Amino acid sequence: MSPARPPVVLLCGGLGLRQRSHGDDLPKPLRPLPDGRPLILHVLDYYRAFGLDEFVLCLGYGAAAVGDLLRRAFPGAASAITNGPGLFRLAAPVVSLTLVDSGVRAGKCQRLRDARPHIGDRRFLLGYADVLSDLDLNHLLRTHEAAGGMVTLTVTQVRSPYGLVTIGRGTLVSGFAEKPVQPGLVSAGYFACEPALFQELSPELSLEREILPRLAARGQLHAFRHSGLWLALDTLKDFAAVEALVTREGCAWLTPV
Numbered sequence: 001m002s003p004a005r006p007p008v009v010l011l012c013g014g015l016g017l018r019q020r021s022h023g024d025d026l027p028k029p030l031r032p033l034p035d036g037r038p039l040i041l042h043v044l045d046y047y048r049a050f051g052l053d054e055f056v057l058c059l060g061y062g063a064a065a066v067g068d069l070l071r072r073a074f075p076g077a078a079s080a081i082t083n084g085p086g087l088f089r090l091a092a093p094v095v096s097l098t099l100v101d102s103g104v105r106a107g108k109c110q111r112l113r114d115a116r117p118h119i120g121d122r123r124f125l126l127g128y129a130d131v132l133s134d135l136d137l138n139h140l141l142r143t144h145e146a147a148g149g150m151v152t153l154t155v156t157q158v159r160s161p162y163g164l165v166t167i168g169r170g171t172l173v174s175g176f177a178e179k180p181v182q183p184g185l186v187s188a189g190y191f192a193c194e195p196a197l198f199q200e201l202s203p204e205l206s207l208e209r210e211i212l213p214r215l216a217a218r219g220q221l222h223a224f225r226h227s228g229l230w231l232a233l234d235t236l237k238d239f240a241a242v243e244a245l246v247t248r249e250g251c252a253w254l255t256p257v
């Protein structure tokens with residue numbers, strides 16, 4: 001990581017309905033992995049392993065509970081309300097956290113706009129707080145700087161959740177592949193961004209459906225390919241798969257801080 005370490009903006013305010021069973025209102029960032037530590041602490045540790053220590057967390061659903069957890073996780077931190085009930089900061093010897101609560105219904109563009117005062121005119125990393133990976137952030141930043149665009153997003157390949165059937169002549173099955181790696185690329189939820197991105201944001205727009213396609217059309221969006229570990233915790237099934245991985249192999253996305 002370069003001496004000018006970028007701040008990290010984490011999107012962790014969604015409802016996470018695909019993660020919730022009947023009667024379960026636990027915010028996704030607070031779901032524990034088999035080691036007993038909540039997901040958000042694993043995500044923070046991953047970034048901290050690269051020497052990153054300044055975070056802006058964009059909160060919504062379960063914001064108060066996430067804040068309480070972070071106060072307990074960093075007991076030596078001094079906390080302060082700096083701009084009303086939707087914002088407070090935690091400052092500890094090892095990390096600086098700014099928590100911005102945009103409300104439950106805010107979209108990603110609104111959450112990012114609310115994070116802007118804490119980023120200023122600096123380059124920053126943007127990530128989703130429900131993804132785990134062994135992505136090399138140093139490599140991502142070098143690729144972004146060399147590309148010279150406004151945003152560089154990480155892309156990866158994923159396995160199909162279903163078996164792929166190939167049909168030949170008539171009704172004859174000519175091939176079958178169980179959950180193959182799909183040829184297309186998906187956004188992996190890790191971005192390197194220039195502060196000019198904030199100028200593109202509007203609360204009524206979708207980051208993925210409108211903002212990023214506009215940047216691509218203008219030649220301002222680049223891609224960084226990642227072929228290693230990538231775990232998206234969108235559903236209870238995904239979470240169960242990660243639990244099994246941790247039990248079997250440990251936390252493969254972490255290196256010592």
